[in-house]
Amino acid sequence: MSRVRQVQVTVDCHDPRAVADFWKAVLGYVDPPVPDGFASWDAVEASLPVERQGAAAVAQDPDGVGPRLYFQRVPEGKTVKNRVHLDVRVATGLTGEERVAALEAEAARLEALGGHRLHLLPADGEDEACLVMQDVEGNEFCLD
Template sequence: MTSVKQFQVTFDCAEPQRLARFWSEALGYVRPDGSADDDSWSACVDPTGAGPRLFFQRVPEGKVVKNRLHLDVRVGTGLVGEERLAALEAECARLVPLGAARVRLLPADEENESCLVMQDIEGNEFCLD
């Protein structure tokens, strides 16, 4: 049996170039040659090769409901309490000027640490975790 070694995450979107720029800045990704030459698609990749490729494709319909899949941007790994909240808030403050929107803080409970729900520039939800 063969196992999958790589995968990409594909975003249906209205403006592939703009969304690719946002996620490149948010994650420290780079845009490969050719990804900025076409209005119908774009991409960005992790320069270290560790993370998945992100692919953005133009679709005619807009986003109307909550995502069934979302990205967790891991900025607070290993941190707890106030230290974790400070890391989440700092990353939120960095992403908002790029066009992200803060949605809500999910406070820590008996099972999970805090995370911050956000939206990218096209309204796709993601979590700062």
């Protein structure tokens, strides 16, 4: 029997905070809790290197029922690439080779269902590895 997978919806945009604020208002979502050691999300942003400030924002269901929404700044406008794609959470909490193995196993299962593997984005010291795929109509999504 298959099990339900948790997803995160990721939106590519030019102004992550403005887009996140819009979707929080639409859905009744909220900012996640501020990380320990910071008084506010503005303080978190100020602690980042200048090139990373404003690069991402998050909105989440306050009841934890709906998917987390992640908004990331990209330089290009919408042309061919999806502006919204799903991140299917199959390796949450895993790192290194264990994470890649979990991503690969899920990719193999999805290929059998008609999905297409595009490429593995290896861990880079800031982000863990993820695997980019396409669904049966060519829409991109990530195994995360």
